[in-house]
Amino acid sequence: MKFETAHSQTLRDLLTWRRDTRHFRPDAVSQDALQELQSAMELAPSVGNARPWRVLSVTSPEKRSQVRSEFQRCNAVAETQYDDKAKAEYRKLKLAGLDIAPVQLAVFTDTAPNEGRGLGRHSMPETLEQSTAMAIFSLWLMARSHNLGVGMVSILDPKKIEAIFDAPDTWRFSAYLCIGHPSFLDDTPLLHKVDWQKNTDTVWAEV
Structure with a gap:
């Protein structure tokens, strides 16, 4: 398939409006939309076609x-x-959507999958987790195309999360995702809004 300029602009719009969402409405996410998110992960690249991501839909209140x-x-x-000033600023940040987000996913990486037969990961086993990260980003962009927001909760102890979900020994915790309808739409990153951290330039150099 040959893509046109309109496709490039649409992708750029998705990248621009792909924001880490923390403020959700409690409205349910349709099963059709959830299926689209799963399909997006299915399309993600992975080392040796190992497809190491393991996704648990967390519906249990416990x-x-x-x-x-x-x-x-x-x-x-x-x-x-943080010092006192930064600590006060930190406390004002909304760092999770755990209370309201209707969909919550615990994503793990299988570090010893049979699939792929080890291709491409002997010298760089971290490519398995990189593969999971690409699958998550694929889901993230698809969610945005359905006017859904995704928030990644990273303030968690991986070992504790693995224990909570009784993960198999070869599974490593990769991400906890909150998904739902954003309570407001804005392409300005939240950390920009509160003046916590502006974007820095990407290091892109010739060698």
């Missing part, structure tokens, strides 16, 4: 509560690294 408690514990520890 599991969600355990994840929320772990976030709160880690968040309390994280704020101690």
Whole structure:
């Protein structure tokens, strides 16, 4: 398929409006939309075609509560690294959508999948986790095309999350995603809005 200028612009729009969403409405996400997100992950590239991502849809109130408690514990520890001024700014940040997001996914990477027969990962085993990251980003862009927001909760202890979900020994926690309808639409990153961190230039040099 040959793509036209309009395709490039649409992709750029998706990249521009792909924001880490923390503010959600409680409205349910349709099963059709969820199927589209799953299909987007299916299209992602992976090392040796190993397809190492493992996705758990977290619907259990008990599991969600355990994840929320772990976030709160880690968040309390994280704020101690800042001085008083930065700590006050940190506390104002909304860092998770765990209370409202209707869809929550725990994503893991299988570090020893049979699929792919080891191709491309003997010298760089981290390519398995890179593959999972690409699958997550594919889901993220598809979500945005359906006017859904995605937020990644990174203030979590991976080992604790693996224990909460009784993950197999070869699974490594990769991401916890909150998905739903954003409570507002804006292409300005939240950390820009609150003046926490502006974008820095990408290092792109000839050698």
